[in-house]
Amino acid sequence: MKRNIITIAFIASLTGCMATQQATKSAITPTNSVSSQPATTCVYESMPGAEFSYTGESKYFSLYFEDDQGYLGRSNIGETLKGKKFKFSGNLKPDHKAFNKYPKVLNIQGKDYSFDSNVSTAVMFEGCSTALWFKGHVNYNALIEKKGFEKTNASPFDANDLAYAYGTENVKEASYEPIITTDEFADSSTIKTEYQDRILLRTWSNGKLTRKPKVFQVYADLLFLNDWGHIRTARTKDGKVHELTRIDTDVDCSGSFGCSLTETVGVTLPLSMLEKNPNGFEIKFYGTREQVVSISSYHVKTLLAGISQIK
Numbered sequence: 001m002k003r004n005i006i007t008i009a010f011i012a013s014l015t016g017c018m019a020t021q022q023a024t025k026s027a028i029t030p031t032n033s034v035s036s037q038p039a040t041t042c043v044y045e046s047m048p049g050a051e052f053s054y055t056g057e058s059k060y061f062s063l064y065f066e067d068d069q070g071y072l073g074r075s076n077i078g079e080t081l082k083g084k085k086f087k088f089s090g091n092l093k094p095d096h097k098a099f100n101k102y103p104k105v106l107n108i109q110g111k112d113y114s115f116d117s118n119v120s121t122a123v124m125f126e127g128c129s130t131a132l133w134f135k136g137h138v139n140y141n142a143l144i145e146k147k148g149f150e151k152t153n154a155s156p157f158d159a160n161d162l163a164y165a166y167g168t169e170n171v172k173e174a175s176y177e178p179i180i181t182t183d184e185f186a187d188s189s190t191i192k193t194e195y196q197d198r199i200l201l202r203t204w205s206n207g208k209l210t211r212k213p214k215v216f217q218v219y220a221d222l223l224f225l226n227d228w229g230h231i232r233t234a235r236t237k238d239g240k241v242h243e244l245t246r247i248d249t250d251v252d253c254s255g256s257f258g259c260s261l262t263e264t265v266g267v268t269l270p271l272s273m274l275e276k277n278p279n280g281f282e283i284k285f286y287g288t289r290e291q292v293v294s295i296s297s298y299h300v301k302t303l304l305a306g307i308s309q310i311k
Contacts, residue, residue, distance in 0.1 A: 049164035112174035178306025191306035
């Protein structure tokens with residue numbers, strides 16, 4: 001196997017400190033230098049991360065992996081590697097900082113972890129038969145929900161696995177930091193979360209943050225393909241219908257799968273919805289089409305952190 005940048009990433013993975021049980025600590029010290037270890041030495045068995053296998057559920061293997069040139073071509077590599085075991089190294093592609101950042105927060109076994117998902121991580125297949133890059137962007141569902149991969153020991157996907165899959169220096173415990181802006185002329189303050197997964201939560205107080213709000217708003221971009229959803233109502237699981245405001249629409253026909261249609265809406269909910277659902281909740285939108293949106297624990301806890309600053 002030739003010594004390319006993927007191979008160097010694995011050699012580097014053995015020169016750092018061993019993994020801890022906490023995903024927030026570095027388990028590997030990445031380096032771009034070449035180790036003195038012979039190129040013929042297989043590092044697979046010495047890699048500390050959990051072992052996974054490709055389920056083959058998706059026929060497009062290239063959605064998950066790429067080579068050093070960022071391309072797998074028309075090869076049958078997916079069929080060749082289907083069922084083979086592999087490990088994530090925790091080492092990111094050296095030029096990952098040049099990519100557009102796509103921050104993501106996931107709840108793993110009751111805790112929220114934040115990371116930049118638009119990265120590529122070195123992956124080694126058993127026997128050192130193949131080394132590829134795992135393309136992280138939006139592929140976390142392939143890991144979390146076992147849509148593309150599963151752990152060979154059948155244990156649950158945990159925070160340590162997330163750290164190896166998305167970079168041990170990249171994955172951190174999430175912090176709940178609201179965005180608070182004040183308009184002194186209007187004597188008003190806006191408290192909101194970061195916009196993430198096409199959603200943000202927001203509420204309002206007076207300029208001095210002395211008036212606790214009774215309601216908050218879920219601001220959501222609902223995405224449809226080719227046909228509008230014509231959203232008119234929204235319900236929570238208690239069966240209640242909530243006030244819905246149509247904010248904006250947008251059309252993007254630049255993709256190869258037709259036009260992406262976005263309906264931006266706001267749903268007004270009582271503040272008690274946050275207090276009763278610290279781990280998140282769901283809203284179902286109705287129109288000529290339907291869509292269910294999940295409000296994460298990260299969104300809920302961040303807005304509650306902002307509201308707690310009201311005197």
